[in-house]
Amino acid sequence: MKYLLIIHNNPALLGSLPKEELDAMMNAHEPFQQALKESGELVGFVALADAADSRVIRVLDQVPAVTDGPFVEAKEYLAGFYVVDCDSFDRAVELAGRMPEARYQGVEVRPVLAESGLGA
Secondary structure, three states: OEEEEEEEEOHHHHHHOOHHHHHHHHHOHHHHHHHHHHHOOEEEEEEOOOHHHOEEEEEEOOEEEEEEOOOOOOOOEEEEEEEEEOOOHHHHHHHHHHOHHHHOOOEEEEEOOOOOOOOO
């Protein structure tokens, strides 16, 4: 079964970390990815640009309205995700707990119900 391991970033939290700690968190993704490749559980991953570079499109009265992102007023924003293929939800939760961000903020685990283009 495939699972999405969703990374939410909080700019205030990340901005409060010492540079060395932030760099260590970001650099920890490479060995995490390598371990998932070796176990055969990595389907793919996506790192997203800063939420300030996003736009939100809503159709109001049949007219598209474009505003600067992120999607909603929130302290956190979607920063990226991994797609893993593992034996159980418990294993996906275990993997999420190994992600560098899990030491600082929540990593959401969500089962994938349908897919296209994810190596199926």
